[in-house]
Amino acid sequence: MEAVCKKFVLLLSCLDRPGIVHAVAGFLADRGCNILDSAQFGDVSNNRFFIRVCFSGTHSLERLAGEFTELADAFAMQWSLNDTAIRPGVVIMVSKFGHCLNDLLFRHRSGLLHVDIRAIVSNHPDFYPLAASYNIPFHCFPVDQSKKAEQEDRVLDVIESTKSDFVVLARYMQILSDNFCARLVGRAINIHHSFLPGFKGARPYHQAYERGVKVIGATAHYVTAELDEGPIIGQEVIRVDHAFDPETLANIGRDAECIALAHAVKWHAEHRIILNGCKTVVFR
Known part of the structure; x- marks a missing residue:
């Protein structure tokens, strides 16, 4: 049975430093996810980095969130991951x-x-x-x-x-x-x-x-x-x-x-x- 492809939105912020986008993109690529849209902003006044990534994939929200925790901790990220099919x-x-x-x-x-x-x-x-x-x-x-x-x-x-x-x-x-x-x-x-x-x-x-x-x-x-x-x-x-x-x-x-x-x-x-x-x- 073919796995169902779902859409997710990842929001995160952390102190700005090289390699954040590369790390996030690599995490998603390693799990077969496809980035559909990405927007980012670096605030020079407080040296914080912000990014919103919309992507598709076949893994569950729980699995992705659980596996992303290690990367988030490494960058001291404040983040959320959401399934777009779920209405708040x-x-x-x-x-x-x-x-x-x-x-x-x-x-x-x-x-x-x-x-x-x-x-x-x-x-x-x-x-x-x-x-x-x-x-x-x-x-x-x-x-x-x-x-x-x-x-x-x-x-x-x-x-x-x-x-x-x-x-x-x-x-x-x-x-x-x-x-x-x-x-x-x-x-x-x-x-x-x-x-x-x-x-x-x-x-x-x-x-x-x-x-x-x-x-x-x-x-x-x-x-x-x-x-x-x-x-x-x-x-x-x-x-x-x-x-x-x-x-x-x-x-x-x-x-x-x-x-x-x-x-x-x-x-x-x-x-x-x-x-x-x-x-x-x-x-x-």
């Missing part, structure tokens, strides 16, 4: 603004996002009908500031019970605790409705209006305990002018929010992002 599980969190949620659900149903949406969590009941129309489990956990830790534990239970790989905050308008952020390092994507690092925190469109900006934007970033300070994944901008009031800015800014968040989710699901300290390397 995701939990989407939302409050009362549903445009990003609606956009992600439509893109998913249209086959544009290679993810498995396993649950939607909200602190309001508003989007239960939308979730039901897509046949996705919906959990409403209202926020009581005196019991916020308990509410976050219920959210974490959903993430763990659904075996979800990452979380998307699609305009989830709550400040997360340090503990929650620590549990999801590199696995929680937020959309902030401004072009960070400008206009952090609440009411960024009003802040932008007061400053008379000529472009507004949206920023998708990984969540950290520092509010709106996480590594930036992607950004979108829209030109505006003096005639736009804060409400108008917010209305037109929603397009940028949807696009920036959808791109970030897609790149994360396709294993195109590597953390680089407080920044990211994104192989598009």
Whole structure:
């Protein structure tokens, strides 16, 4: 019986030195794997090397990962190996603004996002009908500031019970605790409705209006305990002018929010992002 050929993505980073690409390519060649696509980047500011390799082969993920460990240890690599046939599980969190949620659900149903949406969590009941129309489990956990830790534990239970790989905050308008952020390092994507690092925190469109900006934007970033300070994944901008009031800015800014968040989710699901300290390397 002929072995089934599968596709994999290898992501890795390590201190830059001669021979990394040669070693990785040799490892794959020795196992009969065929490199389909490769992209690399050397960051001269910190002497780190980053590479994404998409390849095909007949070995199992477990065997390849087990055998790659020795090479990874020799170069002190931070790495991950993923089977592209497996859709990452995701939990989407939302409050009362549903445009990003609606956009992600439509893109998913249209086959544009290679993810498995396993649950939607909200602190309001508003989007239960939308979730039901897509046949996705919906959990409403209202926020009581005196019991916020308990509410976050219920959210974490959903993430763990659904075996979800990452979380998307699609305009989830709550400040997360340090503990929650620590549990999801590199696995929680937020959309902030401004072009960070400008206009952090609440009411960024009003802040932008007061400053008379000529472009507004949206920023998708990984969540950290520092509010709106996480590594930036992607950004979108829209030109505006003096005639736009804060409400108008917010209305037109929603397009940028949807696009920036959808791109970030897609790149994360396709294993195109590597953390680089407080920044990211994104192989598009």
